[in-house]
Amino acid sequence: VELVQSGPEVKKPGASVKVSCKASGYTFTINGISWVRQAPGQGLEWMGWINPYNGNTKYAPKLQGRVTMTTDTSTNTAYLELRSLISDDTAVYYCARVDIWSGYHVLGVDVWGTGTTVTVSS
Amino acid sequence: DVVMTQSPLSLPVTLGQPASISCRSSQSLVYSDGNTYLSWFQQRPGQSPRRLIYKVSNRDSGVPDRFSGSGSGTDFTLKISRVEADDVGVYFCMQGTHWPETFGQGTKVEIK
Numbered sequence: 001v002e003l004v005q006s007g008p009e010v011k012k013p014g015a016s017v018k019v020s021c022k023a024s025g026y027t028f029t030i031n032g033i034s035w036v037r038q039a040p041g042q043g044l045e046w047m048g049w050i051n052p053y054n055g056n057t058k059y060a061p062k063l064q065g066r067v068t069m070t071t072d073t074s075t076n077t078a079y080l081e082l083r084s085l086i087s088d089d090t091a092v093y094y095c096a097r098v099d100i101w102s103g104y105h106v107l108g109v110d111v112w113g114t115g116t117t118v119t120v121s122s
Numbered sequence: 123d124v125v126m127t128q129s130p131l132s133l134p135v136t137l138g139q140p141a142s143i144s145c146r147s148s149q150s151l152v153y154s155d156g157n158t159y160l161s162w163f164q165q166r167p168g169q170s171p172r173r174l175i176y177k178v179s180n181r182d183s184g185v186p187d188r189f190s191g192s193g194s195g196t197d198f199t200l201k202i203s204r205v206e207a208d209d210v211g212v213y214f215c216m217q218g219t220h221w222p223e224t225f226g227q228g229t230k231v232e233i234k
Contacts, residue, residue, distance in 0.1 A: 036225075043227045109161075
């Protein structure tokens with residue numbers, strides 16, 4: 001099982017960024033994908049998750065309205081789009097496979113992606 | 123949100139000696155199905171996190187039996203029976219019982 005993410009991004013405040021996460025080694029539509037970020041010197045922050053089987057999503061309230069998670073089942077790829085970027089969005093963004101869940105509730109993640117550094121700077 | 127508090131935040135250890143990391147949650151992590159969704163992850167320098175333990179005490183495939191997890195309710199512990207050089211990195215706990223998932227601040231394990 002492997003999750004390979006897209007390369008680093010540098011964006012200006014107010015711009016948007018789209019990060020990809022390509023899955024391999026398992027049936028993509030069986031497990032959800034969570035997104036987690038880690039700002040410099042900060043802890044990990046859960047952003048939300050998507051169920052590739054039906055496209056259902058659940059987002060962290062503080063990001064609602066700025067974040068969109070999608071998947072392309074033809075290429076086994078998950079995407080995270082974050083809009084209206086601010087400096088506080090500077091972080092390493094990880095996707096992670098959900099291996100334990102109940103309905104819309106993520107109970108556990110196992111394999112993590114390679115990470116994508118997003119820098120927001122004027 | 124449930125607050126996960128780890129201690130210590132820095133842990134210098136002698137090779138071959140044991141190490142122990144504590145993780146405490148601000149609420150009980152027992153889920154409605156009776157399980158406790160507390161996981162431990164290892165993040166080696168420059169690498170992505172790797173899960174070691176899930177549901178408090180279940181080791182993931184390929185994880186050495188030097189690593190063990192224990193605890194219940196709000197108090198949890200990760201133990202390394204004999205620290206090896208390969209164990210250097212940051213260890214963090216994560217709870218999935220309460221939405222949203224939350225993480226401990228991380229404990230940096232280094233060799234003395």
